[in-house]
Amino acid sequence: MAALTKFFPVRKPKFIGSPISMKFFFNQTRRLNSFGLFLFVIFSLLSAAVSYFDFQNSWYLTTIYLLFLAYVVYFIFCQAFLNVDLSQLTLKWPIFITISILATLLMMMPGYGNDFYHYVAEDLILVKYHLNPYLVSPSQLPFEPATWLSFWRDLPAQHGPWRIILTLPAAVVTASNFVAGIISYKIITAGFFLATAVVFYKLLIILNIAEAKRGLLLLLWNPLMLFGTFAGGGTDILMTFWLLLSLYFAAKHKWLPSIAAISISILVKYVTILILPLLMMFFISTALGAAKKIYFLLKQTLVFTVIVGVSFYPFWAGFKIFAGLLWVSHFFDLSSFPGFIGSVLLLVDPNFEPYSLKLPFELIFIAIYFFILLKFFLIPEKKIQNLVGYSALIIGVFLILGKFWFYPKYLIWLLPLLLLSGKKFYWLAIFLSGLIVGSPFPSVPLPVFFIVPSLVFGVYFYLKDLAGFEI
Numbered sequence: 001m002a003a004l005t006k007f008f009p010v011r012k013p014k015f016i017g018s019p020i021s022m023k024f025f026f027n028q029t030r031r032l033n034s035f036g037l038f039l040f041v042i043f044s045l046l047s048a049a050v051s052y053f054d055f056q057n058s059w060y061l062t063t064i065y066l067l068f069l070a071y072v073v074y075f076i077f078c079q080a081f082l083n084v085d086l087s088q089l090t091l092k093w094p095i096f097i098t099i100s101i102l103a104t105l106l107m108m109m110p111g112y113g114n115d116f117y118h119y120v121a122e123d124l125i126l127v128k129y130h131l132n133p134y135l136v137s138p139s140q141l142p143f144e145p146a147t148w149l150s151f152w153r154d155l156p157a158q159h160g161p162w163r164i165i166l167t168l169p170a171a172v173v174t175a176s177n178f179v180a181g182i183i184s185y186k187i188i189t190a191g192f193f194l195a196t197a198v199v200f201y202k203l204l205i206i207l208n209i210a211e212a213k214r215g216l217l218l219l220l221w222n223p224l225m226l227f228g229t230f231a232g233g234g235t236d237i238l239m240t241f242w243l244l245l246s247l248y249f250a251a252k253h254k255w256l257p258s259i260a261a262i263s264i265s266i267l268v269k270y271v272t273i274l275i276l277p278l279l280m281m282f283f284i285s286t287a288l289g290a291a292k293k294i295y296f297l298l299k300q301t302l303v304f305t306v307i308v309g310v311s312f313y314p315f316w317a318g319f320k321i322f323a324g325l326l327w328v329s330h331f332f333d334l335s336s337f338p339g340f341i342g343s344v345l346l347l348v349d350p351n352f353e354p355y356s357l358k359l360p361f362e363l364i365f366i367a368i369y370f371f372i373l374l375k376f377f378l379i380p381e382k383k384i385q386n387l388v389g390y391s392a393l394i395i396g397v398f399l400i401l402g403k404f405w406f407y408p409k410y411l412i413w414l415l416p417l418l419l420l421s422g423k424k425f426y427w428l429a430i431f432l433s434g435l436i437v438g439s440p441f442p443s444v445p446l447p448v449f450f451i452v453p454s455l456v457f458g459v460y461f462y463l464k465d466l467a468g469f470e471i
Contacts, residue, residue: 028084029093032217035077036097039221042070043101047108050231050440054111063440068452070223071434075456078218078430086213098197098220102190105230106183113442115233117149120185122157123164123171133157133164134321145178158324160267161311162242163235166192189234193225196241199248200416206251207385207420215419218426224411224436231439232409239268240412246279247391247420251384255283259300263307270325271413274398275391276304277373285382332358333405333443340446358404365402369394385421392417392425406446408435431457 046066053060110116121138124146125131137156138147147153157164164171170188174181200219204212219225229237242265249258262279265272280300287296315321334343334354338361342354376382376390395414403410411432418429434453438444 028081028086029089032077032081032089033093033097035073035080036094036101036221038073039070039223040097040101040104042066042073043226044104046070046227047104050111051107051109060440064437067223067227067437067440070227071437071452072456074221074223074433075430075460077221078426079460081214081217082426086217087210089213091213091216094217094220099194101221101226102193105226106186106190108186108230109182110231110233112149113151114149114231115151115235116185117146118152118155119163119167119233119235120171120174120181121146121150121153123167124175126164127168127171128175132315132317132321134315134324135317137324146174155327156324158328159235159269161315162264162267163238163269165311166238166268185234186230189229189237192234192237192241193229196237196244196416199241199244200420203244203248203251203388203420206248207388208422211423218419218429219416222415222429222433224408224433225415227436228409228412228439232407232412235269236409236412239265239272240416241265242268243272243275243391243413244416246275247384247388250279250282250387253283253286255296255300256303258283259303260307263304267308267311271395271398274369274394278376278387278390278394281373281377282382282387331405335443335446336404336406337400337446338404339406343445361401361404365397368397368401372397388417388420392421408439408449411435 046063049060049062049066053062118138121141121144122133124144125133125136125138125141129136129141134157137154138144138150139153141147167185167188170181170184173184197216197220201212201216204215208215225237242261246258246261246265249255249261258279262272262276266276280297283300284293284296287293312321332355333339338357339354342352342357345352345357346354372390372394376386379386392414395417399406399410399414415429415432418425418432431453434456435449437452438449
């Protein structure tokens with residue numbers, strides 16, 4: 001044996017007992033990519049579960065379990081990399097993994113009743129039948145599959161015209177082939193998701209270059225951003241892209257493209273009109289003298305008015321085109337925060353009418369909104385950080401006080417703004433992301449959404465304090 005080993009020496013594998021080789025196999029890049037691969041597997045299974053099981057099927061609970069697993073993996077990923085220096089990290093593999101996750105979500109077919117099918121039906125009303133989607137509801141086209149897959153089929157279009165304009169290419173495909181068209185819609189959604197990430201990353205570089213890569217990964221692999229976008233109809237990511245693009249141009253002090261971008265955002269979903277006064281004040285503050293400030297304000301107002309007018313012109317048939325929007329604005333559901341207060345009051349008085357809370361909460365929101373605008377106006381030297389922070393504050397207050405029905409996908413409006421607001425807001429964004437776990441079931445009371453993130457945070461920090469457990 002000795003003779004054999006003399007001529008054929010047995011070499012110890014380099015990775016056994018070698019700290020250097022262990023770092024080679026378990027360095028930060030490989031740890032990071034492993035989280036991405038875990039999420040890829042989970043979202044692949046989730047895509048199959050949503051497509052295969054109906055929400056009335058008991059097996060649909062699988063989606064809840066998978067979303068819970070996705071959130072736990074995301075939470076552990078955030079904890080593991082929250083204080084790690086990522087400046088030397090290459091984004092090539094994380095981006096490839098993200099694109100792979102998006103590819104799996106392209107195959108996810110939303111179930112019956114999803115808003116997504118209402119948007120498809122609206123677009124077909126325009127593209128295929130050359131009718132006005134603001135006057136004609138999907139129920140008037142009973143021979144279209146999208147009509148019967150949507151829940152609010154008696155309601156005409158309630159969002160802005162750019163919600164329709166941005167998805168027209170997919171509508172053209174859908175008019176010829178329904179399945180190919182559905183995938184086309186999802187390709188557009190995936191494109192806007194990636195475009196949102198690009199603008200978000202550029203904003204992060206402007207705001208805090210040291211946190212740019214970490215913030216980008218927190219957005220790209222966020223379960224709420226991913227599942228909420230592809231299972232929620234996709235309109236929220238369309239609106240958010242233009243909002244972030246507007247903030248990016250504001251950071252570059254380019255008022256014209258910034259006002260144009262926020263105008264398009266508003267004309268996708270009207271909620272971002274709340275941010276328009278902040279933007280106008282941000283740009284006006286750069287003008288010297290009262291006369292120039294007024295002139296600058298008039299220029300911005302003119303640009304906004306022209307874009308709104310041109311966008312609505314092809315659909316205009318009087319104010320009756322806002323019938324769908326007006327109906328939705330009167331909707332009140334116990335899933336919202338005001339609805340939760342109403343449900344508590346119902347326990348005290350069974351005859352209490354929760355809808356009576358709508359006006360008081362609207363007045364409270366309006367009062368707080370104008371107070372926030374005043375605080376922003378009084379800032380002597382307005383910076384992009386102020387604009388982002390106040391935008392996040394306004395959206396957050398609106399979701400709590402001014403939104404009378406709530407779905408976790410609406411947090412797509414808020415999470416990027418929180419992540420842009422600085423590292424101290426990361427854990428709030430991570431906590432709120434856990435609300436996605438309860439999203440597959442409609443009309444869930446608001447406190448139920450908070451059970452999972454509270455449980456995950458509570459268990460982790462309890463173990464950390466009790467036994468020194470730390471990732």
